[in-house]
Amino acid sequence: MPATPSVAVIVVAAGSGTRLGLNRPKAFVEIAGRTILSRSLDPVRGMAEPVSIVVVVPEALVAETAAGLDAAVVAGAATRQQSVAAGLAVVPEGTEIVLVHDAARAFTPPEVFDRVVAAVRATGHGVIPGLPVTDTIKGVAADGTVRDTIDRSTLTAVQTPQGFPLGQLTEAYRLAAGDFTDDAALLREAGHPVSVVAGDGRSFKITTADDLGRAEDLLRRSLPTMRTGVGVDAHAFSTDEGEELWLAGLFWPGERGLSGHSDGDVVAHAICDALLGASGLGDLGSRFGTADPELAGAHGEVFLRRTRQILAAEGFTVGNVSVQLIGNRPRFSPRKAEADALLSAVLGAPVSVSATTTDGLGSVGRGEGLTAIATALVVGVTRSG
Template identity: 60%
Template sequence: MTTHRLAVIVVAAGSGVRLGAGAPKAFVPLGGSSILEHALHAVAGMAQPPRVIVVVPADRCAETQRVVERVIGTGEVIAGGPTRQASVAAGLRLIGDADIVLVHDAARALTPSALFDRVADAVAASGNGAVPGVPVADTIKRTSAGGAIVATVDRAELSAVQTPQGFPAGQLLAAYAAAEREVTDDAQLIADAGHPVAIVEGDPLAFKITTAWDLRRAEDLLRTTALTRIGVGTDTHAFAENTVEPLWLACLEWPGERGLAGHSDGDPVAHAIVDALLSAAGLGDIGTVFGTSDPRFAGAHGSVFLAEVRRMLEHAGWRVENVSVQLIGNRPRFSARKEEAERTVSELLGAPVSISATTTDGLGFTGRGEGVAAIATALVAR
């Protein structure tokens, strides 16, 4: 599959007057985070990481940059204009060499990541614009200026369009440069420029938060439908040649046992859990976050890594639901301290942790007693 250079412009510069929350709409709280943060989490979950541009009110740029770095890791923030169209135009200045541009309204905060992927894939396959839409359920009447019914519109011919709307970058740039009127969505400008735009299947969760009722609906959905993700992590350490080093396993010291080699304390249980949690939350892996070149973690115990990864997840809007670990090795005899280990790690993560141990019947690295391995599976929820 060909990889295309993607850019996503998240439009979050609206005042939100109809919402009546006393703040720009994108910065109104929703389920413990802001509306904008929820929208950015959806972008962060895309199959192909895009270049991210966020357009916000001028006095919110610094704040937004911190949010982008926390949720996505990298992205650009720019001040918007007096209209949505002016804000998108500002964002287009930062798309760089992108082939495909998706424009998304932050107010559609619960839009699934899969919808972003669907739109991007449709643009890549057709070379033309793609807009998500859902069927219109209500009967639609055309009325006169005085309110009298003139005709019934065939709803089979209608779609309620959503965002993100995706386009080839060249088409979108040219359409904005040639724009002679204000429109309510980008597809209209593309159509004005003579390019076709297709409807792809939308998603009911991509509704727009405009009024206080919409906000209550989003709150209710978040309470009843938590977003969960699963991550898997592994770690392996060999026993150290220097038998003076103590053994640390599952954040416990094991007196009388030979220690494990590593940049830190070599605790494979703690390290596998960290990798699983980072993977589940889409925050990288233990090698990039806690690199061996970082002197702060030289000799650090597993509890340090677990406390830090819990902090990272909570700042990114995730909580740990539970963790399961399989420890593989001939020694130490784990069963005698199983409950103590589970209790210690559970307290560090604020979530249930189960740890089981097995051998490999004398086979392989662990079976020969050369080291210990661990495999962790983590469930996180937003």
């Protein structure tokens, strides 16, 4: 059996979410098709080391949550502190460090979790992530008048996950005489020190409808955009019997070549058109004109590499490409794997080429040339502003 991870993460998702106003427990509200709880588990799974996961949810949702989830799922209670205690009760033996994380902070990056774990190991006591307070803070009397201005340099806006040695956290819960707003306060009450490490602006807490809108906006801006394009190229066979055939980046000995300013590789050219079209960056003709002497006789691999560079300069990568080659010859299937591997290596993405005929219809069916149709997916990060 594999050893128990030394770190456990308790994800607290038992709140009712009444301030969200959606008649659904907050952690089970969806953002872009996935629940807040589901998104909050992504960074936990992205941590640098394996961890045990404990999820605390409303009692009525335990069975639903546990289905297909590789984590211990337990029922929460009336308060956050009681819910964390329920999670602590099922932390596996052998655990040394426990992180307590609010599911509502669904976009906390994995590096914050790793940072907290490293600091707990280094200090031997509790560690919490936080951000400097940037607003001016006033102390206000009961009648609403300002009493004083508080020195914000001594203040930190606290986030989660909060990390602790398991023994200290268990002791603090055993000794707790009241209900505290977070685990760090409970640990301090038990006499244990707590340190602060850098938090992250993405670790905001989803509490109100405005917070939900902020989360949706963050997701829209951070998700990659995916675009598709179609490219078509056709070339007649050359009248020069000595013209070499280059197709799908490969040399085909004994086959008559295609006419064109370059080597006439219809597969490579169709791919370039599809990629440029998908990314909105022109087409083969506008990017690689026949007036360019450097491209005279150039092989398809040259066009593909340049196209990839053009896309990269604009923040795009190739997702995948599918090509349909249409023609009577050469017999393509024996070299399909070779062509796919070469094209995939050049573009840094999966490329699949298949071939068919037109059953004698049209100029291609009469053996006068070849046609290729390419469909491409490109991926790019949405640019804000």
